[in-house]
Amino acid sequence: MTENQVSVIIPTFNESENICNVLDLIKEHLPRINLEAIVVDDNSPDGTGKIVEDYVKIKGNEEYPVSVIHRKTKSGLSSAILDGLKKSNGDTIVVMDSDLSHPPQIIPKMLETLRKTQCDIVVASRYVAGGAIQGWPFKRKLMSKIATKIAKKGLGINSDDPMSGFFVFRKKITEGLKFDAIGYKMLLELLVKANGVKVEEVPYTFTDRKKGSSKLDTSTIIDYCKSVWKLYRYGRQVRKTEKRVSVRFLSKAARFFTVGASGLGVNYLASLLFSSSLDMWYLHATILGIVFSITSNFVLNKYWTFEDRDFAPKKTAIQYGKFAGFSSIGALVQLGMVYYLVDGFSLSYPVALVLAVGTAAFSNFVLNKKWTFREKVWS
Known part of the structure; x- marks a missing residue:
């Protein structure tokens, strides 16, 4: 060299x-x-x-x-x-x-x-x-x-x-x-x-x-997915030997927020679909969007973020109830913010929706980490 x-x-x-x-x-x-x-x-x-x-x-x-x-x-x-x-x-x-x-x-x-x-x-x-x-x-x-x-x-x-x-x-x-x-x-x-x-x-x-x-073709996209999966598994092995609590916490938080980003998409699209295509009042449409996103977020977080692969019906139902309950706290914040921003500040509904969903994300992570999936918060 x-x-x-x-x-x-x-x-x-x-x-x-x-x-x-x-x-x-x-x-x-x-x-x-x-x-x-x-x-x-x-x-x-x-x-x-x-x-x-x-x-x-x-x-x-x-x-x-x-x-x-x-x-x-x-x-x-x-x-x-x-x-x-x-x-x-x-x-x-x-x-x-x-x-x-x-x-x-x-x-x-x-x-x-x-x-x-x-x-x-x-x-x-x-x-x-x-x-x-x-x-x-x-x-x-x-x-x-x-x-x-x-x-x-x-x-x-x-x-x-x-x-x-x-x-x-x-x-x-x-x-x-x-x-x-x-x-x-x-x-x-x-x-x-x-x-x-x-x-x-x-x-x-x-x-x-x-x-x-x-x-760029279909094989390129498939290769990318394979590469990400192998790198995720590699990172998972590294995380298992990682002694720094801050790194483990941030790693899990990053995955939780990634799932949250996908939930934002589900929430946003479902809410807009119900409000525009079905001519539903925007608050009702927002509630349905929240239900859709809570369900998709629970499955992804259970399997990926917290690596809980036990889907026994009773355990999963209890976890889903807790997850939905804690997510509902964020949902109340989201609904309040949407109403406040749209009616109080005349902000457009799509923009208000994004701001409201983002505000609830961190509290959802901490509550679900501790109570739904039984992990220490700082771990």
Whole structure:
């Protein structure tokens, strides 16, 4: 490993129209950096790997060394990054896509942030102030937001964009880690498994590809779900050996609030459905929305948050009664706030609903932790 050298890992599959431009732009924006690029190609039918070889023959390595790893099959982005990591010589690793959606001109800022803050990972983020996404339809943006929310809350990740494919990290933090390399989100696995690392984020504008085709398909979504489940199980094993009470408490609270976020969706949609489609008075619609969300929240919290897998009818009925009772306290607060905000302040019903549901969340967590699932509050 060479100190102060930067290794840029670029996984490719059918990127013949973009890869040469990417390699040129890297050199253009990092002219004074000790640099190497490693292209990891998954046997692209369009000859991407061969194009990179020709690029090296024509331009040579006098500008900066470029190497190609030819893989026999399409084995996924995460495993491609790991193969590139094994061949890398630098102590600093940059991971980026090859479709020009990740602008190389951001890399110097990421490297400078890594140096100045002495952090371990710098994420190019679409979701911090100054970041943006261009060219995505609403459905794609919604899917990204949902996946990000699941990763942040469900896995307890401290990053606004854990689904980013554009990041920089110190190679040493991967020492001793065993990666599953499922699917497309290497950063997600790194954030979960590299305990205690310091993460910084810099904003950038993601611009959807202009050439080639997107790699997002059903298999990508399935791989993401598999990856999250394996990482959740990994985190669960870590939590079992975690001695810090604060960490255990916050971990469980994060899961409770994740369930609460799903309940917010159930509550919100059911309430709007009854109030608009059935022309029901908004308070009656809110009550029905609460009933729907209490039921879904109970099942998810019992199984996931508090890891109680005993669904014996009598025990479950008693727990549900307690859960509904404590949730009803929050419901009274919610109803009062909705009425107060709508009638007293003429606030729109959807906005008032969100504020009211959020206010009740923490008290519900503490009460149910202690009395419904029989756990110490600070544990």
